[in-house]
Amino acid sequence: MTSEIFQLVLMTVVTAATPLILAAIGELVTERAGVLNLGVEGMMIMGAALAFAGAYLTGSTTLGAICGMLAGVAMAALFGLLTIGFAINQVAAGLALTIFGTGLSGLLGAGFVGLKRDRPGHVHIPGLSDLPYVGQLFFGEDIFVYIAFGLVAGAAWFLSRSRTGLALRATGDNHQSAHALGLPVRRTRFLAALFGGACAGLAGAYLTLAYTPFWSPGMTAGRGWIALALVVFASWKPWRVVLGALLFGGATMLQLHAQAASIGLPGQLLSAVPYLATIVALVLLSSGARKNATAPAALGQAFIAPR
Amino acid sequence: MIAQQETRATPLLSMRGIVKRFGSFTANDDISLDIHEGEAHALIGENGAGKSTLVKIIYGLLEPTEGEILFRGKPMRLNGPQEARAQGVGMVFQHFSLFDNLTVAENIALVLPGDAPISALRGRILEVAERYRMPLDPDREVWSLSAGERQRIEIARCLLQDPRLIILDEPTSVLTPQEAFALFETLDRLKAEGRALLYISHKLEEVRRLCETATILRLGRKVGSCDPRQESSRSLAALMVGSAINDIQAPSTRAFGGERLTLDNLSLPSQEIHGVDLDGVSLRLRGGEVFGIAGVAGNGQSELFEAVSGERLAESNYTILLDGVSVGLRDITARRGLGAAFVPEERNGHAAAGDFSLTENLILSRHAGAGLTSRGLINFDKARALAQEVIKTFDVRKAGPDPAARTLSGGNLQKFVVGREILSEPKVLVINQPTWGVDAAAAATIRQALVDLAARGASVLLISQDLDELFETCDRIAVMHEGRLSDPRDARNVTREEIGLLMTGDGHGESAHAH
Known part of the structure; x- marks a missing residue:
C-alpha cells in the first residue's frame, strides 16, 4: 500500500515538471538558433488564459490546447518581428513581452476567473497501466506528459542528427558565417522562435487544463523564468532539461508535503525551496562540465544582413 | 576563323561593367574582367579597393547595382550563394566561415546539397583530403584546430562541390610559410585539372608565383591588368597604391644601451x-x-x-x-x-x-x-x-x-x-x-x-x-x-x-x- 502512495507522489512530481519541460525545450531550440527570448513567462501565461477560454467555450481540451499554442505562437511572432525583423535588442523585447503577456492575459481571462473544468482523463493501456508500482507512473499519465517527453526526444534527435538541426545550430554559433554560406539566418531564427512560442503556449495550456483546471491571473508564478534558467544550467542539452525539471517538480512536492505536515518553518520559505534547489543543483551540474557548457556563440546578437 | 576564335576565347566567367553602390558610396565602379578555364587570375589592391565586394557579387552574396555577369557565355543571375555553388562557383573565405562548436564533417555537410547522413560524408572528406594531400580529421571540433587546418576545411568544403571556379580571399594571411607552400601545391594541382582560380591577395610575391593574369583595383576602380610574372613586386605595388612606397629608413649607426x-x-x-x-x-x-x-x-x-x-x-x-x-x-x-x-x-x-x-x-x-x-x-x-x-x-x-x-x-x-x-x-x-x-x-x-x-x-x-x-x-x-x-x-x-x-x-x- 505504501508503495502505491509512493507511486502517486512520483506522479505528482512528473505533473509539476511537465510545464517546465514543455516551456524549456521550446526555449532551448530557440536559443540554439541564437535567439534569446526572455518572454517565456509572458507567452506561457497567454497560453494558459487562452487555452482555458478556448476549452471552456468549445468544451474540448484538444481545441483548448491548440488555442494555447496559437497564443504562444502569436506572442513569439510579435517578438520575432521586433528582434529578428527590426533587429531590436532581444533582452528588452523579451522583458516587454513578459509584461505585455501578463497584462493582456489578465484582461482576456477576466471573464473566466472562478470557472472550473474537469481534468482530462489519464491514458489507460490495458495490462501495462495496471502493473503494480510502476504501471500508473509510466503508462497512466495524462497525454501532455507523453507529448512533453516526445518533444524532448524529438528535439534531441532534430538538433544532433538532422541536417536542418545542424543548420539551426550553425546559425546560433556564428550568424555571419551562416549568412556567408547562404543559410537563411532570419528565417531559421524566426521559425525557431515560433516553435519556442508554441511550446510555451502548450506549457501554459497544461497549467489551466490539467494541472489546476481553472484560470486565475498570474498563475504561471515564475515558471517561465525557471524554464529559462533550466535551459542555461542544462548547458543547452535537451535531456538535462528533463533532469532539472524533475528535480524542480520533486522539490515542489516535498515542500507541499512539508507545509501540510507543518514542520514549523514559514510557508513562504518552503515555497522558495524548489526554486533554490533547482538552481543550486544545476549550477553544480554545469560547473562540473564547464568545458562543454558553452552557450551558442551568437546567442542574443541581432543579425543584420549586409546588403 | 571568327567562330574558332570565339570558342577558344569564351571565358568561363566574364564580368561586364559591374557597379556596386552602398548608398552614396561606390564600392565597385564599372569593373570588367574575364577568367578562363585553368587560369589563375589575381585580384590585387589595397584594403578598401573593392576586392571583397567584387567577389561577393560573383559568389551571390551581393547583387550588383549595374552590369552583368556571364558564366560560360550565358548571363548569370544569382539569388544567394547556393545558386553560385550549384553553377560551379566555390569560395574560400578570408575570415573563415566556419562554426567553432561543430565538427569538421558537420561544417562541410552544411553547404552540401542533399540530406546524406554525416557518416557517409566522412569517406568523401577523407578521399578529397587524400587526393589533394590536405590531412583532415572529420570528427574534430573546429575550435581545436590551427588556422592552416581550418583553411583546409574551407578548401575541402569547396572541392566537394566540384567547382569550376574557386575564389580564394587572402588565403595565406594566417598561414606559416610552410603551410602557404603546401597550399600552393594544392592550388597548382587544381589548376592542372582545368579549374579556374580567382586569387585575392596583397602579397605580391605569391601572385607572381601562382597567377598568369592580374587585375588591379584602386578605390573601387580597375586601374589596369597585367601579367604579374612580367612585373616586379615593386612595380605591382606602385600600380596598387598609385605611388611608390618608401622603404624603411634604418639608422646608419646602431648603439644598444642597457x-x-x-x-x-x-x-x-x-x-x-x-x-x-x-x-x-x-x-x-x-x-x-x-x-x-x-x-x-x-x-x-x-x-x-x-x-x-x-x-x-x-x-x-x-x-x-x-x-x-x-x-x-x-x-x-x-x-x-x-x-x-x-x-x-x-x-x-x-x-x-x-x-x-x-x-x-x-x-x-x-x-x-x-x-x-x-x-x-x-x-x-x-x-x-x-x-x-x-x-x-x-x-x-x-x-x-x-x-x-x-x-x-x-x-x-x-x-x-x-x-x-x-x-x-x-x-x-x-x-x-x-x-x-x-x-x-x-x-x-x-x-x-x-x-x-x-x-x-x-x-x-x-x-x-x-x-x-x-x-x-x-x-x-x-x-x-x-x-x-x-x-x-x-x-x-x-x-x-x-x-x-x-x-x-x-x-x-x-x-x-x-x-
Whole structure:
C-alpha cells in the first residue's frame, strides 16, 4: 500500500515538471538558433488564459490546447518581428513581452476567473497501466506528459542528427558565417522562435487544463523564468532539461508535503525551496562540465544582413 | 576563323561593367574582367579597393547595382550563394566561415546539397583530403584546430562541390610559410585539372608565383591588368597604391644601451578554455633595439602581451623587469609610470573605445602621465591639444575635428593609437600586430615610427605574424610556439625558412604535429 502512495507522489512530481519541460525545450531550440527570448513567462501565461477560454467555450481540451499554442505562437511572432525583423535588442523585447503577456492575459481571462473544468482523463493501456508500482507512473499519465517527453526526444534527435538541426545550430554559433554560406539566418531564427512560442503556449495550456483546471491571473508564478534558467544550467542539452525539471517538480512536492505536515518553518520559505534547489543543483551540474557548457556563440546578437 | 576564335576565347566567367553602390558610396565602379578555364587570375589592391565586394557579387552574396555577369557565355543571375555553388562557383573565405562548436564533417555537410547522413560524408572528406594531400580529421571540433587546418576545411568544403571556379580571399594571411607552400601545391594541382582560380591577395610575391593574369583595383576602380610574372613586386605595388612606397629608413649607426625590458622565466597558465599557457618565456631587450616575436596566431602571443602589459599579473614580481625594477605584480598604470607603453592587437574595443572621441581615447591611456588630470578632474584643453598633436604628427585622416574612434578607417585609427603611445616617448613599447589590416602606406608610417623610436634609445617589443614586417624592422627575432619562446636570432643572419621551421615547432627540437 505504501508503495502505491509512493507511486502517486512520483506522479505528482512528473505533473509539476511537465510545464517546465514543455516551456524549456521550446526555449532551448530557440536559443540554439541564437535567439534569446526572455518572454517565456509572458507567452506561457497567454497560453494558459487562452487555452482555458478556448476549452471552456468549445468544451474540448484538444481545441483548448491548440488555442494555447496559437497564443504562444502569436506572442513569439510579435517578438520575432521586433528582434529578428527590426533587429531590436532581444533582452528588452523579451522583458516587454513578459509584461505585455501578463497584462493582456489578465484582461482576456477576466471573464473566466472562478470557472472550473474537469481534468482530462489519464491514458489507460490495458495490462501495462495496471502493473503494480510502476504501471500508473509510466503508462497512466495524462497525454501532455507523453507529448512533453516526445518533444524532448524529438528535439534531441532534430538538433544532433538532422541536417536542418545542424543548420539551426550553425546559425546560433556564428550568424555571419551562416549568412556567408547562404543559410537563411532570419528565417531559421524566426521559425525557431515560433516553435519556442508554441511550446510555451502548450506549457501554459497544461497549467489551466490539467494541472489546476481553472484560470486565475498570474498563475504561471515564475515558471517561465525557471524554464529559462533550466535551459542555461542544462548547458543547452535537451535531456538535462528533463533532469532539472524533475528535480524542480520533486522539490515542489516535498515542500507541499512539508507545509501540510507543518514542520514549523514559514510557508513562504518552503515555497522558495524548489526554486533554490533547482538552481543550486544545476549550477553544480554545469560547473562540473564547464568545458562543454558553452552557450551558442551568437546567442542574443541581432543579425543584420549586409546588403 | 571568327567562330574558332570565339570558342577558344569564351571565358568561363566574364564580368561586364559591374557597379556596386552602398548608398552614396561606390564600392565597385564599372569593373570588367574575364577568367578562363585553368587560369589563375589575381585580384590585387589595397584594403578598401573593392576586392571583397567584387567577389561577393560573383559568389551571390551581393547583387550588383549595374552590369552583368556571364558564366560560360550565358548571363548569370544569382539569388544567394547556393545558386553560385550549384553553377560551379566555390569560395574560400578570408575570415573563415566556419562554426567553432561543430565538427569538421558537420561544417562541410552544411553547404552540401542533399540530406546524406554525416557518416557517409566522412569517406568523401577523407578521399578529397587524400587526393589533394590536405590531412583532415572529420570528427574534430573546429575550435581545436590551427588556422592552416581550418583553411583546409574551407578548401575541402569547396572541392566537394566540384567547382569550376574557386575564389580564394587572402588565403595565406594566417598561414606559416610552410603551410602557404603546401597550399600552393594544392592550388597548382587544381589548376592542372582545368579549374579556374580567382586569387585575392596583397602579397605580391605569391601572385607572381601562382597567377598568369592580374587585375588591379584602386578605390573601387580597375586601374589596369597585367601579367604579374612580367612585373616586379615593386612595380605591382606602385600600380596598387598609385605611388611608390618608401622603404624603411634604418639608422646608419646602431648603439644598444642597457637592458630595458627583461622577462625571466615567465610562466602563466591561461584562464581561457582554449587559451595557451606561457611556459618559461625569457628575453632581454636592450635600449635602441627592436625585438620581434614571430609565430602563428594562437601560440601564446596574446597571453604574452597581457602578461607584459600588466592586463594579467604574473605569478611572481621578479619575472618581469622594466629598467631593472620588478613589476610582475604591478598593474598597467604602474608600468606606464615607469616609462612603458602598450598597443594591443585589437584596435576597436581594446586599444580604443569605438564610441569615444579621439581626445577621450587619448586620455584613456595617457591619464597617468602627461599631467592630464589634477585632483581627479580631466584637463580637457590639454588633452585636446595633445590629441591634435598626435593627429598632426601621424597624419591621421578623419572627418571633423574630434570624431568617434570607430568612424576612422583601420589604418588611420591604428596610426592614432600608435602615435598616442609613441608621443609619450616611452622607454619600452610593447606592440601587438601593429599593421594587421592596415593599408600599405599607413603600415610603412607605423613601421618607420617604431624604428625611429628605437633609434632614440627606446626598446620596442614587436609581436607580429607578418614576416616581411619583422625582417624590415627588427634587430633580433624570436619565435613563439605553444607558449614557449625560441632563442632569439639575429635578423640579418636568419632566413625566412629557419623562422618558418620554428613557427611549426620543428626548430625547437620537437617532432612536428602528427597530422
